Amino acid sequence: MQKPGIPNGTRDFSPEKMIKRNFIFENIRKTFQKYGFLPLETPAMENLSVLTGKYGEEGDKLIFKILNSGDFLAKTTSDDFQKGSRLLTGKISEKALRYDLTVPFARYVVMNRNDLTFPFKRYQIQPVWRADRPQKGRYREFYQCDADIVGTDSLICEAELVLLINEVFEKLGLKDITIKINNRKILAGIAEVIGKKGSETELCVAIDKLDKIGQEGVKNELLEKGFNNDSWEKLLSIFYSKQSTESNEPNNLYRLSHLLLNFPNKLVNEGIKEIDQVFEYISLLTGNSKFKIQNLEFDPTLARGLSYYTGAIFEVKANNVSIGSISGGGRYDNLTGVFGLPDVSGVGISFGVDRIYDVLEELNLFPDKATSTTQALVCYFDVESEKYALPVLYKLRQEGINSEVFPEAAKMKKQLGYADSKKIPYVIIIGSEEVKSGELTLKNMLSGDQERLSLEKIIQKLKQ
RNA sequence: GUGGCCAUAGUUCAGCUGGUUAGAACAUCAGAUUGUGGUUCUGAGGGUCGUGGGUUCGAGUCCCAUUGGCCACCCCA
Numbered sequence: 001m002q003k004p005g006i007p008n009g010t011r012d013f014s015p016e017k018m019i020k021r022n023f024i025f026e027n028i029r030k031t032f033q034k035y036g037f038l039p040l041e042t043p044a045m046e047n048l049s050v051l052t053g054k055y056g057e058e059g060d061k062l063i064f065k066i067l068n069s070g071d072f073l074a075k076t077t078s079d080d081f082q083k084g085s086r087l088l089t090g091k092i093s094e095k096a097l098r099y100d101l102t103v104p105f106a107r108y109v110v111m112n113r114n115d116l117t118f119p120f121k122r123y124q125i126q127p128v129w130r131a132d133r134p135q136k137g138r139y140r141e142f143y144q145c146d147a148d149i150v151g152t153d154s155l156i157c158e159a160e161l162v163l164l165i166n167e168v169f170e171k172l173g174l175k176d177i178t179i180k181i182n183n184r185k186i187l188a189g190i191a192e193v194i195g196k197k198g199s200e201t202e203l204c205v206a207i208d209k210l211d212k213i214g215q216e217g218v219k220n221e222l223l224e225k226g227f228n229n230d231s232w233e234k235l236l237s238i239f240y241s242k243q244s245t246e247s248n249e250p251n252n253l254y255r256l257s258h259l260l261l262n263f264p265n266k267l268v269n270e271g272i273k274e275i276d277q278v279f280e281y282i283s284l285l286t287g288n289s290k291f292k293i294q295n296l297e298f299d300p301t302l303a304r305g306l307s308y309y310t311g312a313i314f315e316v317k318a319n320n321v322s323i324g325s326i327s328g329g330g331r332y333d334n335l336t337g338v339f340g341l342p343d344v345s346g347v348g349i350s351f352g353v354d355r356i357y358d359v360l361e362e363l364n365l366f367p368d369k370a371t372s373t374t375q376a377l378v379c380y381f382d383v384e385s386e387k388y389a390l391p392v393l394y395k396l397r398q399e400g401i402n403s404e405v406f407p408e409a410a411k412m413k414k415q416l417g418y419a420d421s422k423k424i425p426y427v428i429i430i431g432s433e434e435v436k437s438g439e440l441t442l443k444n445m446l447s448g449d450q451e452r453l454s455l456e457k458i459i460q461k462l463k464q
Numbered sequence: 465g466u467g468g469c470c471a472u473a474g475u476u477c478a479g480c481u482g483g484u485u486a487g488a489a490c491a492u493c494a495g496a497u498u499g500u501g502g503u504u505c506u507g508a509g510g511g512u513c514g515u516g517g518g519u520u521c522g523a524g525u526c527c528c529a530u531u532g533g534c535c536a537c538c539c540c541a
Contacts, residue, residue, distance in 0.1 A: 008533075058539060061465080100541090128541090133465085135535060142541065205539090325541070352541040381499065416501035431499060445501070 009132070009140030016371065017357075023370040024353055024360070025125060027171040028145045032123035035164050037147045040122040042104040048096045054103045054338065064129045064140075065093040097129040101146040102335065102348065109150055110339040118151030137323055137355055148348030150335075155274060157347045158312045158331065159281030165316055165327060165349060166295060172356065173365045176319045177326075179295050182302035183275050184309050184330070189267030190238060190300075194231040202227075204303035239301060274311065308332045314349060318359045326355045372423040376462055378405040379415040381431040389430045392440070392455060399459050419445055426462060 006012065013021060045066060052060050072092045080088050098104050101124045109116065125145045134140055147164065149157045162179060169177050184200075187207075191200040206221045213221070219232055275298060282296070304313050311331030318326050329349030336344045360366055376396060380389040389405060396403040404424075406415040412429070419427045429441040434452075442458050443450035453461070 005532080056539095058465095062539080130540080132540075133538095138540070144541070328541075350541070355541065379500090411498085412500050413497080414501090418501085420501045427501085429500075433499085441499090443500075448500090448502085450500085 007140065009134030009138075011139065011141075019373060020360075020366050020370050021353065021357060023366065024172065024356055025143075025145070028168055028351055028353075029123070029125065031164055031168045031171065032145075032147050034167075035121075035147070035160060037121045037123040040105070040108065040124045041126060042098065042101075042108055042124070044097055044127070045095045046098055046104055046107070048090070048094055050107050051096050051099055051103060055099060059099065062130045062132050063099050064097040064131050065089055066095040066097065068092055068094055098126075099130060100128050101126060101144050101350070102148070105146070105148060106335045107339055109344065110336050110341045113341060116151075119149050119154075119157075120151050121147070121149045123147040137358060139354060143353045145351040145353060146348055148346050150344055150346035153311075153331075153333075153345040155277045155312075156281050156285075158274075158278045159285055161314065161329065161347065161349050162278070162282055162296060163285055165314070168351065169316070172360065173367070174318060174356075174359065174363070177295060178297055178317050178319060180297050180299040180302045180315045180317065181275060181278070182299055182313045183271035184311055184313055185267045185271030185274070186300060187271075187303060189265040189269075189271060190235070192267060193238070193265050194227075194234040196227055196231050199225075199227070207301050208303035210301050271311075278312065304328060304330060308335060310334070312347065318363075321359050321362055323355050323358050323362070325352070326359060327351045372425070374402050374404050374422060374424045376401060376403040376426040376428055377415070377419045377422075377424045378403065378428045378430065379412065379419075380405075380409060380429075381412070382409050384432065385409075385430045385435055388435045392428065392430065395455060396459065396462070399463065401459065401462050416443075416445075428458060 048063075048065060051063050055062070076088065076091050080091055105122065105124065109120065123146065125143065127141055127143050129141050132138060132140060147161070149161075162181070165179055169175075187204055188200045191197055191203050196203065202225045203222070206218050206225065209221070210218055222232060222235075223229075279296075302313055302315055304315060309330035310333040313330040314328055315325050316327035317324060327349060329347070331345065331347040333345050334342060335346055336342070378389050378393050378396070380386050386409060393403055393405045406418055416427060425445055427443045427445055429443060429450075434440045437452070439452040439454055440458060441450055442453050442461070
C-alpha cells in the first residue's frame, strides 16, 4: 500500500476553501469585465522555447519542464550526458508548464495579430507553476489573475488599472491597502544621475529590499555590486533628505521633482510627467475628486523585480498584515519583440489570489455568504413523507433556491447534524404531521427558531 | 541552488538522563434523547512512533543513512 500525498508546494482546496476562493475570483472577474477586458485562456503547457530566456537566468531554472513522452532518451547520446544536465534538458524536454500568464499572452498576441482589434484588453485567470522551493505564502502551483491592455501607450490605461485595483479590493472588503506607483524611467534616470547609467536593474533589486534589509543593507549590497560611495551619497540625497521624509503632500511627487532640479535628467523628467498625467486622468475618471487618493502613493523606491517593465510600475500592499505584496504590475514597451512583433506597448496588472486569501482570512473579512452555497436542506422521516418531500425540493429549485435533500430517512439528529456541519442556514422538516396539515416546519439553524408555514410562504421567506 | 529546524492516532501535540501494555485534547462513531443540530454527559474505535540499518539486556528516546515536511536566503505572486 502506498501513502497518499501531494507534491510539495501544491494544495488541495477543500469545498470550504473553494467557496471562499470563488468569492475572490468572481469579484475580480466581474471587475475585469466591468472595465472592458475580455477572457482568454492558454494551455497549461507551452513549448519550452517559448518560455526560456524570458525570465532571466534564474527564472529559467524555475520553469517546470515536461519530460518528452515515449523514449525520451532516443535523441540523446552519452556525450550529452557528459555535458551536464543543463544541455541535456533541451534534448529530453520540449514542453514546460507556464511560468506566468504574461509571456503566453504575448505569444498569443503575436500569433493572432491579424485577428485582434487593438488596443486589445484581455483578462486571464489560470494557475501557473514554478519549480521554486516553497515557503510561507509561496507555492509551486498558484493562480494569477491578469489584466493587460496592449497596443497603446496611452496613460489612460494606467489610470484605469489603478481604479480597477481600487475597485477590486473595495469589493473584497479590503479597505486598508496602499497602491504604490512609480515609473521605471525615474529609476533609470536616477541611475544616470548617480553615475551608474544602465545599472538600474541592480539598483532596483537593491532598493526593492529597503523594507527588509534597511538603509545599511541596501548600501552594502550596492557597494558589492560595484556602486561607489559617491553614487550612494547622491542616492541618499535624493531619497532620504529631510525634505523627502517630512513632506507627504500630495504624493510627494512634487518634492521629488523639486529635489531632482539639482540633478537635471531627461528620463526622470519624463517619468515624473507621466505619473503626473496618470494622477490627472485618475482625477478625471473619478469625477475630479471622489477617488480617495490617500490609497494611492507615489513611491520612488518601488522597484519590482521583473526586468521587462519600462514605464509605470504598480504594487499593492495590505497594511498591518504580515503578508507583503498582493498585487502588482506595470508597463512594458516591447514584450512581443522576442516573438518578432516589435513596438507593441502594453500595461497590465496581476492579482495574487493565494495571498489575497490569506489576507482576508487573517483580517476575518470573508462574508458569511462565502461559507455555504446551499440555502435550505429538506429533511423527512419515512417513506411516506419522502413522497411529499421530493416535490417540495423540486419547487424550491424551480424558484431558484439552492437546496438539497438528505437522501435517507435517517434520524433527525443525523440530518440536522449534516445541515449544521455544512452551515446550511435553513432546514425544512417533513413528517406525518406536515403531510397531514400541508404546513411544513421551517427551522432557522442559526437561531434555532422554527415555525409551521405553507410552502409558498417558505419560498417567499427564503427568497428574501 | 545554500543554510537551519522537525517527523508519535484523522488533526494539533505530550512522552523526563534509554526501562513494563506509548498518552491528552480536538475530530470521528455509538448511546443518554424512537420528531430536532450546534451545548452537556457516557462509551468505543483508531498507532509496525516517516523508512532502512546500527549501538544496547532493552530504542518513540542515542548514532548513521534515506525520504518527507516546515522556515530562512536567492528570487518572486
